[in-house]
Amino acid sequence: MKNFKAPEFEADAFNCPYCGAFSNMIWYSIIQEMPTSYKYFPFDKSFLSECSCCEKYMLWVEGEMIIPSNSTAPMPHCDMPDDIKKIYTEARDIINKSPRGAAALLRLALQMLCDYLVPENGNINDKISKMVSNGLPKSLQKAFDLVRIIGNNAVHPGVINIQDNPAIAYKMFELLNMIVEKMITEPKEIESFYNDTIPENQKQAIDKRDSAFKK
Numbered sequence: 313m314k315n316f317k318a319p320e321f322e323a324d325a326f327n328c329p330y331c332g333a334f335s336n337m338i339w340y341s342i343i344q345e346m347p348t349s350y351k352y353f354p355f356d357k358s359f360l361s362e363c364s365c366c367e368k369y370m371l372w373v374e375g376e377m378i379i380p381s382n383s384t385a386p387m388p389h390c391d392m393p394d395d396i397k398k399i400y401t402e403a404r405d406i407i408n409k410s411p412r413g414a415a416a417l418l419r420l421a422l423q424m425l426c427d428y429l430v431p432e433n434g435n436i437n438d439k440i441s442k443m444v445s446n447g448l449p450k451s452l453q454k455a456f457d458l459v460r461i462i463g464n465n466a467v468h469p470g471v472i473n474i475q476d477n478p479a480i481a482y483k484m485f486e487l488l489n490m491i492v493e494k495m496i497t498e499p500k501e502i503e504s505f506y507n508d509t510i511p512e513n514q515k516q517a518i519d520k521r522d523s524a525f526k527k
Contacts, residue, residue, distance in 0.1 A: 318384070318478040319408055321359075321375045329377070329384045329408075331366035338362040376409060383407050385414075385485045389492040391500065396424045400488065407485075411478035412466045418484045419463020422456065425488070429495055436460055452494055455487045 317326040317334060325336045342358040359372045371379040385407045388400045403417035423436050430439040440448075440456045448456075462484060466474045474481050510518075 318411070318482065319370065319377050321372055321377075327384060328363040328365060328368070329370065329380050330363060330368045332384065333363070333365040335363045335365040338364060385482055386489060389489040389497070391497045392489070392492045393425070393428055396421050396428065399424065400485070404485065407478070407481060411481035412474040415463050415466035415474050415481045415484055418459060418481070418488060419466070421488060422459045422463065422491075425491065425495075426456075452491065455491055459484050459487050459491075 317323070319326050319329055322339060323337065325334060327333065328335050338361065340360040340362070342360060343356075357374045361370045361372060362368070363370075369379075370377055383404045385404045388397045388404075392400060399417055399421040403414040403421065406417075407414040426436050426439040426443075430442050432439075432442075434442070437460070440453065440460070443456075444453050462474070462480060466481075
């Protein structure tokens with residue numbers, strides 16, 4: 313996280329949205345006589361930045377990166393539920409323009425993920441507590457609370473300033489994918505391997521053993 317720098321207007325260097333490398337940027341002002349059909353386009357406020365590593369160009373208009381429009385944030389995990397993936401993707405689409413807005417959307421995605429994992433009444437904090445009581449590892453609990461607290465602070469004045477440190481918002485994408493991997497993907501893979509490998513009579517013996525232990 314400390315080594316990542318999001319694209320920023322007129323910055324000398326940042327992580328290139330094309331090649332991903334932390335690279336020096338060469339800036340050019342676009343000077344052009346405005347054609348009649350483009351008389352409202354702000355050529356005087358338009359700039360190009362060139363990545364010194366891959367030599368590709370980014371178009372900036374009035375301080376915002378227009379091209380490429382694709383985000384540098386990681387793609388959603390393939391096992392992320394579709395409704396959560398939709399919110400995640402919305403956050404990914406706006407991260408370059410509004411890290412604070414993206415962080416707030418990721419907080420919403422986490423709420424939806426908690427509802428998916430713990431389908432009962434209760435707020436996000438209650439559901440994280442429920443997962444902890446059911447054996448959620450401490451490291452994973454911290455991942456949940458990082459996304460929850462950062463997302464909350466993104467829209468309220470506090471000690472975490474997302475706009476001044478957008479790398480925090482980028483890290484939230486990684487954390488959400490990590491939660492999906494640990495809470496959905498790994499159990500699914502183990503269950504599938506178990507069902508395909510263990511003979512039925514031995515499954516019944518295991519179930520009987522575990523039932524006796526619960527008593």
